[in-house]
Amino acid sequence: MERLILWDVDGTLLSTDGIAAEAMRTAMRQVVGPAAPMARTAYAGKTDWQIIRESFPSLPPDAISERLHEFVAVYLELLEAQRAALVARSRVFPGVVAALEALEPAGYQAPLTGNIAAVAQLKLECVGLTPFLDLAAGAYGDDHYHRPELVPIAAARAAARYGRSFHGRQIVVVGDTPHDIACGKLNDARTVAVATGPYSLAELLAHQPDAALPDLTDAEAVVAAVLGAA
Numbered sequence: 001m002e003r004l005i006l007w008d009v010d011g012t013l014l015s016t017d018g019i020a021a022e023a024m025r026t027a028m029r030q031v032v033g034p035a036a037p038m039a040r041t042a043y044a045g046k047t048d049w050q051i052i053r054e055s056f057p058s059l060p061p062d063a064i065s066e067r068l069h070e071f072v073a074v075y076l077e078l079l080e081a082q083r084a085a086l087v088a089r090s091r092v093f094p095g096v097v098a099a100l101e102a103l104e105p106a107g108y109q110a111p112l113t114g115n116i117a118a119v120a121q122l123k124l125e126c127v128g129l130t131p132f133l134d135l136a137a138g139a140y141g142d143d144h145y146h147r148p149e150l151v152p153i154a155a156a157r158a159a160a161r162y163g164r165s166f167h168g169r170q171i172v173v174v175g176d177t178p179h180d181i182a183c184g185k186l187n188d189a190r191t192v193a194v195a196t197g198p199y200s201l202a203e204l205l206a207h208q209p210d211a212a213l214p215d216l217t218d219a220e221a222v223v224a225a226v227l228g229a230a
Contacts, residue, residue: 004158004166005103005226006112006151006189007133008175009120011044011197013096014127017089019082020119024048027075028055031067044177044198047114047141047150048075061145072142076118086126093196095217100132102219106227108158111138112150112173112183137161147179151187172226181207192225 007013010020046054052071053064079086103109111133113120117140124130137158139150151173155166173184176197181204184191193204193212205212211225 001170002107002164003170003172003190003226004107004137004155005109005172005174006138006154007109008173008177008180009111009113009115009123011176012093012174012180012194013129014090014092014123016086016123016126017091019086019089020079020115020123023078023082024051024075027071027078028052030074031071032056044179046179047145047147048116048119049141049145050114050147053145065145068142072116072118075116076122079119079122083122083126086123090123090127092127092129093216095215095219095222096129097132098219099216099222100129102223103226104132106223108134108137108162110134110136110154110158111140112154112175113138114141114147116140116142134158134161147183148186151183151189169228174226176204178204178207181209184209190226190228 049068053061056064100109109132111120120140121135124133137154139154143150143153151171155171159165168188169190171189172192173180173189174192174194176194177199181191181193191209193209194216195201195204195214201212201214213221213225216222
């Protein structure tokens with residue numbers, strides 16, 4: 001059975017050493033302006049669209065949706081201006097490349113990330129991971145603010161690209177937060193949690209993923225976790 005393996009980006013595959021988060025805060029403030037109060041919110045596991053909504057609770061969701069494209073443009077411009085810093089300071093987590101290579105025979109691999117699409121592409125380009133993932137089959141934080149809605153979006157894009165459908169356990173969601181686990185479970189997908197982000201292995205296990213790993217350094221264990229092998 002060929003799988004559609006959907007990878008979270010930040011905290012699972014790579015880190016930008018805080019560059020992207022700072023650029024995001026700057027972009028939000030530039031677009032919204034100085035008057036609206038900006039709340040502090042955790043970013044891990046959330047879509048960029050959701051983060052903006054939570055950061056400005058005084059603004060109507062419709063108003064934020066209407067300005068999303070403006071935010072995307074400012075955010076991407078800020079990151080592009082720091083491309084050299086992203087290349088220098090971003091890092092791929094240990095074992096990622098070997099894990100992606102080991103899973104190539106298992107099916108198709110694409111991002112499922114809270115990042116807006118252009119930012120996800122930039123981050124992956126800066127660390128050399130784009131050859132391993134089909135970005136056109138992924139789903140992103142500017143597709144929908146609610147992360148569980150991204151799974152059917154990715155499945156539809158993959159079906160259009162590969163000429164076959166993906167449902168239920170044919171889909172695997174890999175991520176480093178409880179949001180990733182919930183996202184997969186709500187779509188009846190297989191869920192694999194990786195403790196390379198802000199949550200410990202014990203914290204992730206409390207959310208009952210189908211499999212959990214401390215990191216991606218053991219390619220054989222990654223394949224077993226993704227495929228459901230004993």
